[in-house]
Amino acid sequence: MGFSLQVDPVRCEGFGMCAELLPEAIELDDWGYPMFRDGILPEHLRELAERAVDVCPVLALRLVSPERVRTALQSRALAPHTALRSDGGG
Secondary structure, eight states, X not given: OOBEEEEOTTTOOOOOHHHHHOTTTEEEOTTSOEEESOSSBOGGGHHHHHHXXXXXXXXXXXXXXXXXXXXXXXXXXXXXXXXXXXXXXX
């Protein structure tokens, strides 16, 4: 079924721990903030993603269900400022 990750760009301070635990899905920009490579991640990465969420020192990362991702992508066309940021952000 899959899942996605969402970062809170206000909380994120660019520690980069998430990318160390989940390099298959997260890379860091020049300032150390996460950028997600894919929207929906496969289930075999869930355990690593949960660990990445757990180790975030500022609680800026969370798992998101595929239904919520689809809803957000649909709403992006109507109101881009309210959609989930699956591209990382700062």
